[in-house]
Amino acid sequence: MKEIAIVGYQQSDSRSDAGAVNEVEMIMPVLERTFAQVGINNAQDVDFVCSGSCDYMQGAAFAFVAGVDALGAVPPIKESHVEMDAAWALYESMLKIRMGHADSALIYGFGKSSPGELPIVLSQQLDPYYLAPLWVDTISLAAMQARMMLDQGLITERDMAEVVSRSRRNAMNNPHAQLSGDMSADDVLAQETYVSPLRKGDCCPVSDGASAVVIATVEKAKEWGVPYALISGISHAIETHNMGMRDITDSVSTRIAAERAGMKAGKVDVAQLYAPFSHQEIILTRALGLGDETSINPSGGVLAGNLMMASGLSNIGEVFNRIISGEAERGIAHATSGPCLQHNLVTVLEKAEKA
Amino acid sequence: MSQPEILNQAFELGYTYTRSTGPVVGRFLTGLKNRKLVGIKASDGRVIVPPMEYDPDTAEELSEFVDVGEQGEIVTFAWVKEPREAHPMNEPFAWAMIKLDGADVPMIHCVAAKSESDVTTGARVRAVWADETIGFMTDIRCFELV
């Protein structure tokens, strides 16, 4: 099977409000930087393009069609789209390369979530008969999950606050982060509760932005002559939509995905976990069996800026960055979808052997 | 090129949506209309309320309905200090997962309470019915502490 590498990654700033910039205007600068990083001109220089977005973020049907306007798709290109986080667009691109129909692919994700009331928008993901009509927002669902963990003694509020503190501090090194700063766990605990037991700091912000990744066969990566990291495994799994039927203090599907992706085959130096709420990072860390040897969310993770439909892809890019910089040799990137970690994807990245 | 001003305009995206329920969801909603709660038995015998159409573990179609009580116990909850406009309650309230008597799987609904400190995991609650029930999820106006 052809080895596949990631060769480029760029992200926009994560902003609470992208202002006048529309979707195509948000995507273009990110793509431009990605192309420059890889040393290619535009989407014509890759064999396949796949994007991830969701119409309901900005509130317009066919939002992804605008994305095609950023690609220079004349002559026409091989292109597809998932109404999911772009990490799944990367997954689709991997299939395309593995089947021999592409040697390289551009993947991008974008979301302008600020125009709507995101936690309420996402309530309409839920069961359309039993839950969507109640407008149960995503923060409240996560708060119930957190309380269950607190009640069962699986975590403390301080554990959660420490996740937040580390995120904000790590984000100080991330120029694209929306929330960063030298915030201690005590500072977090000093915040009043928001949707109890969650504090504002426990919740990811609402963000606008985009990110892009280029992947290619190792042969192609070498031809391009750019640093690359290997994608040694990728897998995902979804769970029942009835939260009452899941153990929401655990993430079974994350564990399944990590096993299938071969995470356990080696040491994990870095893990970028898509945890929109502080306690979910703890769930994921435990589900994956990660210990002290693993640096968790060095970018700050989505608590420092949550690009809906793109942050899962960004996580893959952030691990890539740390491998090519030499900070890490092996890492995993996680993406999630659905309420309370219903659907999870795990990618394993590794340092390439010296060519 | 001068720096563009920002042009904003509020708009509402929406449709009326008339949903056909199918027999399982329809049976539950019919129960609500009659102020009764009904669950369904999963392949492993657990009683799920509201009833799911398909078993999460075996993917089999489910059909064995079971009546459950209108009282239950809070499994976990979230306290909403500032209800959002779309929320079913205007005053501070709790979202809760509630395991009804006779059910094994908790359902999600809201719980009316004066303050967060009144609500606890394990607390007993009872369904409060809307003045008029029409066969919709909001026929349960909320749950209240017993």
Add this chain to the structure above:
Amino acid sequence: MANLAAVVGIGQTSYTTKREDVSIAGLVREAAVNALEDADLTWNDIDAVILGKAPDMFEGVIMPEVYLTDALGCNGKPMIRVHTAGSVGGSTALVAASHVQSGMFKRVLTVSFEKQSESNAMWALSNPQPFSTHLNAGAGGYFAPIIREYLRRSNAPYDAGIKVAVKDRLHGARNPLAHLQKPDITMQEVEESFMLWDPLRYLECCPSSDGACAMVIADEELAKKSPKPPAWIRGVAMRSEPTMYAGRNEVNPQAGRDCAADVYKQAGVSNPRKDFDCAEVYVPFSWYEPMWLENLGFAPEGEGWKLTMEGATSLDENGDIPWNCSGGVLSSNPIGASGMIRFAEVARQVRGDAGEHQVDGAKLALGHAYGGGAQFFAMWVVGSQKS
């Protein structure tokens, strides 16, 4: 080279204006169960589910794969949701095929659906956006001017569209699943139907349907063991181009031509009219048959309408290259599923399992879908033989 993959199970719902007896999950489930039964498989035999549908706003359920997990037996398995506008049913089938062709999966289920009646919207999703003119009169309003330009270029007789409208409804009358059942339709009836978007009459336009379509796609080894003949996937291609750019050929889009050339090359097709036994092509408005006959190389540019008028595309007239034997999009249109129905119907043909609309001895067939402003294309070629 891609691993071999084949369609080993096909399931559809019947298509109708409103499926009032099922939930959204129930609708999707029905097609999926039919596909599993057709393949003589159970839920445990499925390794992943690939779901497709057009905009979530049709049902108002955001990212519905999240809610449909249990209906599709997907708990613990991979689930992916594709959305490429009107071409999505075709694109979804291609993404499903790639799961197997990549060698990463042995057997997957793919499902696409639309329960668009739920939205009660008159012209699907044409609600106004701020700062733009509110002249959106539905898809017909968008495509009618393009059709007018085709008429100008080709000098096609005014009734070529009418002929397609009749032909596809007569085909649909052979297909018990088709939404419109009009066995007695006449040219006169179509011609006298209300002119909606000149030159498109009411009966030259697709209906709006609820429905779902599903397929099981398996690798070579499992396909060989399948109880019914597999439909081997001989070529897969997709192409996209922007909605609008200076000099864009909207009548005969390059993306469609390029996509066809790509898929033909894979399948060893040099003369599509001769090499294919039939085709299912996305024709939501009658005139798109002659337009796509040209775009897909079945006829020289400007002459697609001649095939239509000669009856070459008609099963009832013993045409040499029947198009849309199932009745096509003109007979059933659950938008998100419409592309997959095309792909599934050609698989039925080469499996010899198309019932009253079977083309005798069909061995090689083209499935086609398009979407957006005729800018997204998905195609596959299936055959009764591996090569």
Add this chain to the structure above:
Amino acid sequence: MSEEEQEMITKVEAPVYLKYNFTAGSAPTRFLAQIKKGVLAGQRCPKCLAVYIPTRGSCGRCGVPTVEEVELSDKATVQSFTIVSIPIPNNPIEPPFIIANVVPDGANVSFIHLMSECVNEEVHIGQRVQAVWKPEDEWGYSMDNIRYFKPLDEPDVPIELIGKLTVTGEEG
């Protein structure tokens, strides 16, 4: 049959309305700021030099931002059209009416707008038209400042030149 079964619920009304604060993109905003002043402003692609109106932010062909503003004529050519016989939701205009794809002089792409003051059956591809504006005090950030396009008494534009005229209406 029990009473309960007789009244089985089979459907529910479940409206979903979500509020958004729509923001025009920055390139669209520049177009809208001009049309508020009664000016049809196109934007030129720096690579292929095509002029777009109304711009969406990029040249679809090249995938780059359209930056340079180009003032266009309000005279235009009909690229194609349809006669619509059904009402548009949320639009008071009464059918039958003509929606035409018109290319303003100086632009290379068309946009759709209404045509009026014409005999519907006589509208044709290549026909010359001109914008009829609303009174100035009604102008806002909208293409609707143009009420409709009306026929001009000028010779038709040859097919191969549609979308290629300069801002003065000459062969580009």
